[in-house]
Amino acid sequence: MRAFEVKVDGYSPIIFGAETAAKARWRAFSQYSSVYVCSFRRFLSISKVRPVPMPEGVDPKRLLLGVAQL
Structure with missing residues (x-):
């Protein structure tokens, strides 16, 4: 499992664990x-x-x- 930061316009980034960036998104x-x-x-x-x-x-x-917020 890898860590990916997902940033949505107007919100703080959240770290998700997933095998790929697509799965994190x-x-x-x-x-x-x-x-x-x-x-x-x-x-x-x-x-x-x-x-x-x-x-x-x-x-x-x-x-x-997706509970690890930075």
């Missing part, structure tokens, strides 16, 4: 769309994903939930 979209009405196409235009080092002291299982 999908997890972020799943959480975002549970609060806001947004198509995946729109989400692609307002979000950015980049790989980051695995945060020290963070259980990789917690990253699956």
Whole structure:
């Protein structure tokens, strides 16, 4: 599992654990769309994903939930 930072316009970045950047973005979209009405196409235009080092002291299982905020 790798760590990816997902940044949505207007919000702080959140770290997600996933095998690929696409899976990290999908997890972020799943959480975002549970609060806001947004198509995946729109989400692609307002979000950015980049790989980051695995945060020290963070259980990789917690990253699956996208709970590690910086």
